[in-house]
Amino acid sequence: MTPSWRLLFAWAWALPATVTGDHDSSRVCRALAETLPGFVAFPDTPAYEAHNAYWSARQSELRPACFVAPTSAQDVARAVRVLTKRGARFTVKGGGHTAFDGGSNMDAPGVTLDLAGLDSISVSADRRTVSVGAGNRWINVSEVLDPLGLAVVGGRVSTVGVSGLTLGGGISYFSGMWGWACDNVRNYEVVLASGELVNASPTVNADLFWALRGGGGSNFGIVTRFDLVSFEQGELWASTLVYPGTVTETLIPLVHDLLVRELPAAPAAHTFFVMAYVAALGGYLTLSDQFHARYSDILCPPAVFAPFHNATLPKLFVYTRLSTVSRLSLDIEQPRGMRQAWWETTVAATATPDLLLDIFSMWQDFVERLLATAAADDPTVTPFLIFHPIPLNVLGAMQVNGGNALGLEPEDGPIMIVQMNVLWTSAVLDDAIQDGLRDLVARVETLAASRGARQKNGYIYMNYAEKSQDVYAGYGEENLARLRSVARRYDPEGQLRRLWRGYFKL
Numbered sequence: 001m002t003p004s005w006r007l008l009f010a011w012a013w014a015l016p017a018t019v020t021g022d023h024d025s026s027r028v029c030r031a032l033a034e035t036l037p038g039f040v041a042f043p044d045t046p047a048y049e050a051h052n053a054y055w056s057a058r059q060s061e062l063r064p065a066c067f068v069a070p071t072s073a074q075d076v077a078r079a080v081r082v083l084t085k086r087g088a089r090f091t092v093k094g095g096g097h098t099a100f101d102g103g104s105n106m107d108a109p110g111v112t113l114d115l116a117g118l119d120s121i122s123v124s125a126d127r128r129t130v131s132v133g134a135g136n137r138w139i140n141v142s143e144v145l146d147p148l149g150l151a152v153v154g155g156r157v158s159t160v161g162v163s164g165l166t167l168g169g170g171i172s173y174f175s176g177m178w179g180w181a182c183d184n185v186r187n188y189e190v191v192l193a194s195g196e197l198v199n200a201s202p203t204v205n206a207d208l209f210w211a212l213r214g215g216g217g218s219n220f221g222i223v224t225r226f227d228l229v230s231f232e233q234g235e236l237w238a239s240t241l242v243y244p245g246t247v248t249e250t251l252i253p254l255v256h257d258l259l260v261r262e263l264p265a266a267p268a269a270h271t272f273f274v275m276a277y278v279a280a281l282g283g284y285l286t287l288s289d290q291f292h293a294r295y296s297d298i299l300c301p302p303a304v305f306a307p308f309h310n311a312t313l314p315k316l317f318v319y320t321r322l323s324t325v326s327r328l329s330l331d332i333e334q335p336r337g338m339r340q341a342w343w344e345t346t347v348a349a350t351a352t353p354d355l356l357l358d359i360f361s362m363w364q365d366f367v368e369r370l371l372a373t374a375a376a377d378d379p380t381v382t383p384f385l386i387f388h389p390i391p392l393n394v395l396g397a398m399q400v401n402g403g404n405a406l407g408l409e410p411e412d413g414p415i416m417i418v419q420m421n422v423l424w425t426s427a428v429l430d431d432a433i434q435d436g437l438r439d440l441v442a443r444v445e446t447l448a449a450s451r452g453a454r455q456k457n458g459y460i461y462m463n464y465a466e467k468s469q470d471v472y473a474g475y476g477e478e479n480l481a482r483l484r485s486v487a488r489r490y491d492p493e494g495q496l497r498r499l500w501r502g503y504f505k506l
């Protein structure tokens with residue numbers, strides 16, 4: 001490229017995100033149907049309704065002009081060429097698990113590409129790589145791998161998509177040993193904005209490989225296949241404990257201790273900690289879900305989790321078992337078809353558990369206000385506060401192959417991912433719930449800052465973020481600049497930036 005062309009493209013990149021292309025949605029869909037006969041679903045057909053099934057009701061309410069459901073990477077490329085040539089807006093559905101509306105669906109005149117037809121899964125002869133089509137969900141992968149005694153660093157819940165989870169990061173049962181899902185991709189096959197099909201690995205298009213490791217998909221291209229690292233794995237030890245809300249303040253110091261002390265010494269262990277208000281179960285409850293990939297005694301918990309099993313702690317429910325990844329991923333399935341809001345912030349570990357205890361108390365104030373107002377008329381309103389410990393061993397494992405795009409480094413760790421979710425039914429409550437969550441997140445961030453415990457860059461985990469959160473700012477200035485330059489290199493005319501709206505944009 002000559003310098004003047006580069007300048008022109010840089011200018012195109014800086015244009016405001018207005019679309020001047022073909023707004024006649026039926027024409028775009030007809031053109032797609034001509035190029036990909038049989039793969040386009042129009043409104044008011046059973047095929048369209050099947051594609052329009054999403055985990056969160058906020059997403060399935062949207063009605064695209066049509067769904068395009070290619071079954072090969074070449075067909076994805078053909079669809080992209082039709083869309084970009086006509087300047088037509090589009091989005092892409094992997095497993096469709098984004099909580100917010102517009103994350104992977106859109107209203108007409110937009111078009112949604114559903115990747116579900118890219119459903120191949122193949123294990124290499126040496127058993128070290130599993131090639132997974134981008135439309136698979138984690139259950140499809142584990143149902144192939146479990147019988148072979150293999151596993152990948154993948155999602156924990158069965159119906160979640162391989163694509164979105166891996167592109168945004170990917171917290172797994174196995175993260176203590178190998179990092180996040182994005183750290184265990186050998187190669188991505190990607191359709192670029194131009195319609196060109198390329199690979200991205202440590203040796204081919206290495207800058208794109210880096211960007212796709214946590215940088216999300218919608219700024220770079222449509223991934224059609226992930227080649228994932230696989231490893232030998234039998235059943236895992238797992239324990240689910242549910243406690244009455246009254247012991248949460250006893251448990252939080254144990255969770256803090258796991259983050260800073262216990263988990264780095266037990267890399268095969270993995271856990272998360274959920275506080276919830278569930279009206280149907282009588283109020284506040286706390287759940288500890290524990291996993292160990294190298295332990296098999298169900299009568300005696302591994303030392304790392306022993307304090308949670310202490311007989312002096314009141315428990316409502318204990319379920320300890322050895323289990324395959326598939327069965328575990330079905331156990332922690334979340335209900336479909338509800339309205340969902342997920343917000344996230346990340347705090348650095350402090351010397352004492354006080355910060356976590358104070359976050360819990362702030363969340364309880366939020367819940368009390370919610371119960372007195374919005375939730376009064378909708379008994380399904382269920383608020384959650386979830387702590388995901390990210391100990392030093394996980395941050396260390398992220399540094400392989402030149403590191404990922406997230407900007408998380410062991411020097412700034414350990415960190416706690418703090419997830420604040422609400423599920424509900426009535427759309428009338430949308431604004432009140434979102435305003436309450438926005439305010440809660442702001443308070444938690446201010447509190448953490450006042451204790452010197454904001455994550456250095458203000459990291460927000462993309463896969464748990466609400467659409468108004470500034471996810472990319474939290475990757476740090478240097479990574480953000482690098483991500484922008486990779487996007488410019490692989491999409492010089494800014495087509496994806498203009499046409500693929502609704503998710504986080506650089």
Ligand SMILES: Cc1cc2nc3c(=O)[nH]c(=O)nc-3n(C[C@H](O)[C@H](O)[C@H](O)COP(=O)(O)OP(=O)(O)OC[C@H]3O[C@@H](n4cnc5c(N)ncnc54)[C@H](O)[C@@H]3O)c2cc1C
Pocket residue numbers: 055091092093094095096097098099103104115134155156157159160161162163164165166167168169170171172216217218221222223224333334463464503
């Ligand atoms: C019940 C539940 C359990 C979860 N469990 C975990 C967990 O254990 N660990 C964890 O880390 N996260 C977890 N998550 C969060 C999850 O990682 C995100 O919701 C993720 O975006 C889901 O991926 P998806 O493909 O299903 O989503 P989608 O909504 O389909 O996609 C997410 C984004 O990626 C884009 N995209 C999809 N496919 C492609 C592609 N092939 N190429 C380029 N861009 C693409 C979409 O356009 C969208 O912008 C969970 C979420 C839910 C709802």
Ligand SMILES: *[C@@H]1O[C@H](CO)[C@@H](O)[C@H](O)[C@H]1NC(C)=O
Pocket residue numbers: 119137139140
């Ligand atoms: C993926 O798994 C689900 C649940 O077992 C199943 O219904 C679906 O058909 C599977 N998809 C493919 C392509 O095998």
Ligand SMILES: *[C@@H]1O[C@H](CO)[C@@H](O)[C@H](O)[C@H]1NC(C)=O
Pocket residue numbers: 306307310311312
């Ligand atoms: C169990 O809890 C009691 C009371 O807090 C404590 O004294 C004891 O050390 C605990 N035991 C274990 C194994 O953590």
